[in-house]
Amino acid sequence: MDDQLEQRIIHLHPLTFLPDAAGVSIGRFGTDTFAVFPEDGAELIKQLQAGLTVGEAARWYEETYQEELDMEDFLEILRDLTFIMAITEGAAPLANDLATPRTDNSTLRGQAFGKWAFSPVAWVLYAALIGAGIAFLWKFPELRPARKHIFFTDYSTLVVVGVFLGQMPGILFHESMHWLAGRRLGLPTKLSVGRRMYMLVFQTSMPGIAGLPxxxxxxxxxxGMFGDVMFFSALVLLAGVALIYTGETNFFVKFCLALSFTTMLRFVWQFYFHLQTDIYYVIVTMLGCVNLQQTTRQIIANFWYRLIRAEHKQHDPSQWAEQDVKAARFYGPVFVFGYTVFLVMLIFIMLPIGFNFMVTVVMNLVHGSIDKMLDSLVFMVINGVQYGTVIWLFVRERFVRHRRQKSIVQGG
Structure with a gap:
């Protein structure tokens, strides 16, 4: 080892250490950079964190484990993982007072609010809100979610636009709850506006969460799901109070009920286990899996290929993590249950709603007044653009993929 390197001190970023079946999972806090080290490697990193020079840490390792270590290679691994913040000569402090990595995140924006949002006082308030919502549902059956609530007006275009815009605060609240829960733990969670196909959506990323216990x-x-329950309860309360105050189911009451129904649909969507929903990540965390979704899909696909005698199409089981294979025995039926929930919602909720829209549009075009006919025409244009865009993007993606494959074949 180089004599100069022996005298240097390695300053590491804040790291997390979690027991793993293969050793110790070590990650850089606030990022998704992790690696599994053997226990002796994890202990060596802790010695470097404690302030030992490179030479002192190497000698400690050799005396403790009775074997030599290529310290330069080990440091190269830490550098590749971006664990190293700086290397200094001796005990010289780093510039900007960064010699000792700060592990407290008290200055993280939103952390204090996040802690309050999940404090005992907040939980009491949430319980009161949800309890009041349940009481209103019990007292006023007309407030209970029903398919008919979607049609809060006779104008189809207003229904579509109103529900679309009205859902935005609920979706934002769902993602904000994720954001606050992450910030509460000191994670640099990010709430942003993204795009799924042609639609703008709110999304939350929680880098570094895998490094927490x-x-x-x-x-x-x-x-987020708990936020949906609160948002639903708030809408029921608003509708209930307006109903009591006015004595009638007016436009405001109907609109609140329409949004409460769509909020319930978003909540049920989390049980589509064939998608990577919030509950999926809970299951993966509980079972300690690597890629449970893909493994389960491939196991089910292999079962189907065996049934139709197409063994040549089967996926290679050697690519599956052992823990994922074990978990798939439990998750397989859950995965299928997700499809069942989706089909039930499609048959009993979505298709009847779509059929109702279609009947209304046709009747308005044939027998409706001028304003109803105009409404139906606008509705058809909106949906034509919407589904036309989906089809265009699908065809475009297939075309680009075909051209790419063709160029690869010609290039080969």
Whole structure:
């Protein structure tokens, strides 16, 4: 080892250490950079964190484990993982007072609010809100979610636009609960506006959550669903209060009920286990899996290929993590249950709603007044653009993929 290197001190970023079946999972806090080290490697990193020079850490390792270590290769691994913040000569402090990595995140924006949002006082308020919502549902049956609530007006275009815009605050609240739950733990969670196909959506990323103990990850994953329950309860309360105050089911009451129904649909969507929903990440965390979704899909596909005698199409089981294979025995039926929930919602909720829209549009075009006919025409244009865009994007993606494959074949 180089004599100069022996005298240097390695300053590491804040790291997390979690027991793993293969050793110790070490990650850089606030990022998704992780690696599994053997226990002796993890202990060596802790010695470097404690302030030992490179030479002192190497000698400690050799005396403790009775074997030599290529320290330069080990440091190269830490550098590739971006664990190293800086290397200094001796005990010289780093510039900007960064010699000792800060592990407290008290200055993280939103962390204080996140802690309050999940404090005992907040939980009491949430319980009161949800309890009041349940009481209103019990007292006023007309407030209970029903398919008919979607049609809060006779104008189809207003229904589509109103529900679309009205859902935005609920979706934002769902993602904000994820954001707050992550910030509460000091994670640099990010709330942003993204795009899925042609639609703008809110989305939350929680880098570094895999570096937290399992028991701390559940709340950030489930906070969004809990936010949906609160948002639903608030809408029921608003509708109930307006109903009591006015004595009639007016436009405002109907609109609140339409949004409460769509909020319920978003909540049920989390049980589509064939998708990577919030509950999926809870299951993966509980079972300690690597890629449970893909493994389960491939196991089910292999079962189907065996049934139709197409063994040549089967996926290679050697690519599956052992823990994923074990978990798939339990998750397989859950995965299928997700499809069942989706089909039930499609048959009993979505298709009847779509059929109702179609009948209304046709009747308005044939027998409706001028304003109803105009409404139906606008509705058809909106849906034509919407589904036309989906088809165009699908065809375009297939075309680009075909051209890419063709160029690869010609190039080969």
């Amino acid at each position: 399992r028991k701390l990850r559940y709340l950030p994953f489930l906070a």
